[in-house]
Structure formats: structure tokens, C-alpha cells
Amino acid sequence: KAGVTQTPRYLIKTRGQQVTLSCSPISGHRSVSWYQQTPGQGLQFLFEYFSETQRNKGNFPGRFSGRQFSNSRSEMNVSTLELGDSALYLCASSPMTSGTHEQYFGPGTRLTVT
Amino acid sequence: AQSVTQLDSQVPVFEEAPVELRCNYSSSVSVYLFWYVQYPNQGLQLLLKYLSGSTLVESINGFEAEFNKSQTSFHLRKPSVHISDTAEYFCAVSVGGYQKVTFGTGTKLQVIP
Numbered sequence: 001k002a003g004v005t006q007t008p009r010y011l012i013k014t015r016g017q018q019v020t021l022s023c024s025p026i027s028g029h030r031s032v033s034w035y036q037q038t039p040g041q042g043l044q045f046l047f048e049y050f051s052e053t054q055r056n057k058g059n060f061p062g063r064f065s066g067r068q069f070s071n072s073r074s075e076m077n078v079s080t081l082e083l084g085d086s087a088l089y090l091c092a093s094s095p096m097t098s099g100t101h102e103q104y105f106g107p108g109t110r111l112t113v114t
Numbered sequence: 115a116q117s118v119t120q121l122d123s124q125v126p127v128f129e130e131a132p133v134e135l136r137c138n139y140s141s142s143v144s145v146y147l148f149w150y151v152q153y154p155n156q157g158l159q160l161l162l163k164y165l166s167g168s169t170l171v172e173s174i175n176g177f178e179a180e181f182n183k184s185q186t187s188f189h190l191r192k193p194s195v196h197i198s199d200t201a202e203y204f205c206a207v208s209v210g211g212y213q214k215v216t217f218g219t220g221t222k223l224q225v226i227p
Binding site: 004033035042043045048056058090092101102103104105106107108 | 146148150156157158159160163204206208214215216217219220
């Protein structure tokens with residue numbers, strides 16, 4: 001099976017702009033989670049989607065949003081970008097077998113805000 | 115809610131020496147436990163997992179972790195490290211169901227030649 005893919009891998013944006021990141025989970029995986037990783041804050045949970053519904057949400061402002069499509073692919077959007085949004089954004093999918101939440105991560109999208 | 119503590123942010127160790135990366139968790143219910151590894155400029159990879167059964171779990175590259183319920187720990191060990199083990203290691207806990215996975219803050223393992 002192909003792994004989790006994320007596009008684009010690298011992105012440079014300007015403050016005030018918005019950005020959309022895409023994630024394609026492993027075939028058959030219905031749960032997709034998003035994380036923000038920075039040197040200062042570490043790995044922080046953004047949100048999780050399961051069957052097109054947001055099931056869990058982290059403590060991020062409303063500028064961060066996401067959605068999941070019927071084929072389980074997911075997108076996250078950040079509006080009105082700030083310098084502090086520069087980070088590695090990781091997507092992870094889970095097979096949800098037995099509800100164990102073991103996750104498989106994509107390579108990430110490196111977002112730089114200037 | 116569950117939580118994970120990785121007390122060591124960095125662990126330097128000489129090549130071929132043993133290493134232990136510590137992980138403690140807090141939860142009022144039964145848990146599933148994971149170790150993930152992140153190599154530079156990559157995403158996280160699942161290293162090993164404890165779901166049930168034997169408390170000692172092993173990975174294919176020589177790491178092992180032991181679930182200790184009384185001490186609420188899931189420490190990661192390797193008897194002899196290699197340069198290629200240099201990476202950041204994350205401990206994670208899940209209680210299953212609809213709850214999200216909680217990750218620790220990570221431990222950077224630096225293997226010194």
C-alpha cells in the first residue's frame with residue numbers, strides 16, 4: 001500500500017495570505033489527524049477527522065480549519081497567515097481497527113511565512 | 115484526560131552503548147502505547163506499539179519497550195545503538211474509542227561516534 005502523501009512538500013507564503021494543505025491517507029484508513037510541529041512548541045494536535053466529521057480539535061484559533069472528503073482525503077486551511085504559523089504540518093492516518101489509534105504519518109508540509 | 119511525560123529532551127550516548135529513553139503516562143483507564151521515531155526532515159514513523167498481551171514489545175531494528183502498569187511507564191531501550199539511530203523519539207498514548215492520541219514532547223537521541 002502507498003503511504004500517506006502530503007502536498008505540497010514546501011511552501012512559502014506572506015503574512016496575511018491563506019494556504020491550503022492536502023493529505024491523502026493510506027487506502028482504507030478513515031481517520032485523518034493534523035499536527036503542527038515547531039522547535040519551540042513541539043508536536044501539537046490540530047484536529048482529527050473521521051468519515052468527513054471533525055471528531056477532535058486542539059487549541060488553535062479559528063484561522064485553522066480543515067475538512068475531509070468522502071474518499072478520506074483531507075485538507076487543512078490557514079487563513080490570515082502569521083509569522084508564527086511557520087512550521088512543519090504533519091498529517092497522519094489511522095486504520096481505526098480496534099480503536100487503537102496507531103497512526104501513520106506523511107512526510108509533512110514545511111510552511112514558511114515571511 | 116491522558117498525558118505523556120518524556121523527561122529527557124536530549125540523550126547523548128556513545129555508539130555501541132546501551133540507551134534508555136523514558137516515558138511515563140497518566141490515564142485513569144486502560145491505554146494503548148506507542149513509540150514513534152522522526153529522522154531529520156521526515157515525518158514520524160511508528161517504531162513499536164503496546165496494545166495488549168505481552169508487556170515487552172520489540173521493533174525490527176533492535177529497540178524494545180516494556181509496559182509497566184504499576185509504574186505507568188513505557189521506557190524504550192536498545193542494548194547497543196548505532197549512528198543511524200540518531201533521531202527524535204516520541205512516546206504517545208491513546209485510550210481508544212473517539213479520544214485523540216496524546217504525544218510526549220520528544221527525546222532527541224544523539225549517538226556519538
